[in-house]
Amino acid sequence: MAVYTEVSDEALAAFLADYDIGSMVAFRGIAEGVENSNFSLRTTGGDFILTLYEKRVIPAELPWFLGLMEHLAGRGIVCPQPVRGRDGQALRQLAGRHAAITTFLPGVWPRRVRPEHCGPVGAALAALHLAGEGYAATRANALGPQGWAPLLNRSVGGCDRVQPGLSIELPAALGKILAAWPADLPVGHIHADLFPDNVFFLDGRLSGLIDFYFAATDILAYDIAVCLNAWCFEQDLAFNVTKARAMLGAYETIRPLSPAERAALPVLCQGAALRFALTRLYDWINTPADALVTRKDPLEYVRRLRFHLAARDAHAYGI
Amino acid sequence: MAVYTEVSDEALAAFLADYDIGSMVAFRGIAEGVENSNFSLRTTGGDFILTLYEKRVIPAELPWFLGLMEHLAGRGIVCPQPVRGRDGQALRQLAGRHAAITTFLPGVWPRRVRPEHCGPVGAALAALHLAGEGYAATRANALGPQGWAPLLNRSVGGCDRVQPGLSIELPAALGKILAAWPADLPVGHIHADLFPDNVFFLDGRLSGLIDFYFAATDILAYDIAVCLNAWCFEQDLAFNVTKARAMLGAYETIRPLSPAERAALPVLCQGAALRFALTRLYDWINTPADALVTRKDPLEYVRRLRFHLAARDAHAYGI
Numbered sequence: 154m155a156v157y158t159e160v161s162d163e164a165l166a167a168f169l170a171d172y173d174i175g176s177m178v179a180f181r182g183i184a185e186g187v188e189n190s191n192f193s194l195r196t197t198g199g200d201f202i203l204t205l206y207e208k209r210v211i212p213a214e215l216p217w218f219l220g221l222m223e224h225l226a227g228r229g230i231v232c233p234q235p236v237r238g239r240d241g242q243a244l245r246q247l248a249g250r251h252a253a254i255t256t257f258l259p260g261v262w263p264r265r266v267r268p269e270h271c272g273p274v275g276a277a278l279a280a281l282h283l284a285g286e287g288y289a290a291t292r293a294n295a296l297g298p299q300g301w302a303p304l305l306n307r308s309v310g311g312c313d314r315v316q317p318g319l320s321i322e323l324p325a326a327l328g329k330i331l332a333a334w335p336a337d338l339p340v341g342h343i344h345a346d347l348f349p350d351n352v353f354f355l356d357g358r359l360s361g362l363i364d365f366y367f368a369a370t371d372i373l374a375y376d377i378a379v380c381l382n383a384w385c386f387e388q389d390l391a392f393n394v395t396k397a398r399a400m401l402g403a404y405e406t407i408r409p410l411s412p413a414e415r416a417a418l419p420v421l422c423q424g425a426a427l428r429f430a431l432t433r434l435y436d437w438i439n440t441p442a443d444a445l446v447t448r449k450d451p452l453e454y455v456r457r458l459r460f461h462l463a464a465r466d467a468h469a470y471g472i
Numbered sequence: 473m474a475v476y477t478e479v480s481d482e483a484l485a486a487f488l489a490d491y492d493i494g495s496m497v498a499f500r501g502i503a504e505g506v507e508n509s510n511f512s513l514r515t516t517g518g519d520f521i522l523t524l525y526e527k528r529v530i531p532a533e534l535p536w537f538l539g540l541m542e543h544l545a546g547r548g549i550v551c552p553q554p555v556r557g558r559d560g561q562a563l564r565q566l567a568g569r570h571a572a573i574t575t576f577l578p579g580v581w582p583r584r585v586r587p588e589h590c591g592p593v594g595a596a597l598a599a600l601h602l603a604g605e606g607y608a609a610t611r612a613n614a615l616g617p618q619g620w621a622p623l624l625n626r627s628v629g630g631c632d633r634v635q636p637g638l639s640i641e642l643p644a645a646l647g648k649i650l651a652a653w654p655a656d657l658p659v660g661h662i663h664a665d666l667f668p669d670n671v672f673f674l675d676g677r678l679s680g681l682i683d684f685y686f687a688a689t690d691i692l693a694y695d696i697a698v699c700l701n702a703w704c705f706e707q708d709l710a711f712n713v714t715k716a717r718a719m720l721g722a723y724e725t726i727r728p729l730s731p732a733e734r735a736a737l738p739v740l741c742q743g744a745a746l747r748f749a750l751t752r753l754y755d756w757i758n759t760p761a762d763a764l765v766t767r768k769d770p771l772e773y774v775r776r777l778r779f780h781l782a783a784r785d786a787h788a789y790g791i
Contacts, residue, residue, distance in 0.1 A: 265482065
């Protein structure tokens with residue numbers, strides 16, 4: 154569930170008084186999302202999302218995320234827009250948390266990915282990468298390659314309980330990936346978590362992107378690798394090259410890949426699969442088996458990792 | 473969290489095609505509620521709630537609940553209205569569940585109850601009781617007095633682990649309550665779960681009542697007893713007689729209580745406290761201590777029960 158902090162009506166009314174968005178009409182917790190508390194907020198001025206930032210978010214980084222969203226929206230990307238209060242501030246405190254109101258985006262995220270979703274996602278990702286240019290501040294990717302060894306170390310002792318052999322397989326894969334990690338690819342601001350639940354569609358068209366709280370400054374093509382992992386495998390974990398081709402083809406209509414970026418796709422995809430395998434593995438090992446929360450299976454990403462380790466070159470991805 | 477069942481976009485689009493409410497604009501899971509899966513649904517025709525009925529609900533009873541909501545709305549109670557499809561049906565199937573669309577109610581439920589909430593709740597409850605007249609079908613209260621002994625039997629073996637002595641205290645209280653349970657009080661359709669999260673306020677006025685899926689045909693004044701338990705105790709479990717007086721006074725402006733109903737308030741309150749203590753106790757004992765879901769503390773209702781057992785008459789409730 155995605156409401157970790159409750160907000161009293163008085164606190165909420167006082168909070169809203171700092172904005173010029175009218176008076177409250179409705180306020181409901183949103184079930185989606187796992188990191189922060191999100192509420193759907195309707196006022197006489199319209200629809201908004203209220204986010205309370207929970208423990209994982211580093212408060213000092215919030216202005217960077219909000220600034221990126223404003224920058225992107227100013228350059229045509231449909232994404233939540235921070236709403237500033239009467240004092241000009243978008244970020245304030247509510248119920249003991251840092252909090253911000255952002256605009257509401259219409260649309261529905263695709264519960265089941267079809268090939269026709271993948272082209273629009275590729276195009277939107279390329280547009281995001283271009284629109285990010287000019288946002289001068291940078292944010293290191295805490296869950297990028299430098300973060301993987303520490304993350305693995307926190308789970309390696311327990312990972313053979315998830316599947317025997319992982320304590321050998323994952324360190325070997327990590328070593329191979331880090332040794333081959335590209336150094337000179339174009340860098341920019343990436344979303345880094347553009348999974349289906351962060352992409353809205355409306356009437357068959359992509360209508361917006363949400364949840365920029367993993368965004369960072371990193372290799373642009375790594376963001377494509379995240380999306381190939383997130384969108385192009387079937388339920389049985391077979392890779393759907395039709396989806397990949399649609400995604401990459403649409404991406405390249407907006408931002409063509411260099412030969413070096415294409416050549417790096419396998420290792421970038423390996424790294425992306427490893428990154429999600431490692432965070433899921435950590436959560437898996439540290440969440441009680443009988444807890445009522447759904448743990449996401451890390452093996453789904455170990456299997457993706459194996460697919461990418463077997464990929465010889467970008468042809469594996471349909472290009 | 474309150475989304476137990478995911479709905480694919482294709483299934484949802486096909487489902488909506490059976491209605492005359494326009495095309496989809498937005499669709500988000502709602503965090504509130506613990507029994508069913510609820511989604512906020514916006515179409516070009518307006519705002520709605522989509523509910524998928526999960527395991528606790530008995531499918532054969534759904535028409536009774538939806539019929540009650542329609543009956544009440546037709547008599548001026550602001551509550552969700554079942555939306556009928558083109559075929560005239562309000563109840564259909566989606567994602568392997570029984571499902572219904574109801575109208576969206578504006579308003580916000582009070583996270584912290586203040587005395588000024590309690591009068592409107594009392595008045596709304598009385599109006600609900602009067603409006604229920606004429607809805608001919610009845611539903612036995614599965615969580616009424618006949619259900620308490622079986623419920624206690626399922627937990628009594630574990631309840632001393634929650635607090636030593638409960639295995640003596642609760643059966644004794646149950647025996648006392650059942651022996652004194654009134655037989656001849658006015659009966660009608662009751663909400664039976666009118667907690668603060670089921671009552672919306674807007675601009676300081678009560679704007680609607682939701683979640684009728686515990687409603688039943690039972691002693692009307694028992695519904696007041698549920699509300700006295702749910703609304704009139706402070707965080708420290710002190711009874712706030714000002715709140716009770718406001719609630720009862722407002723109730724009686726709409727539907728005056730008979731002397732017998734007033735006299736029965738202590739035992740009705742005891743029964744209501746026991747009912748919530750027992751369901752919470754069952755959940756407490758059967759939810760792992762290290763689960764990430766919040767278990768509601770049964771002792772909060774054991775303490776309310778003790779208060780009511782000490783009440784000599786209705787004066788304890790400020791009247």
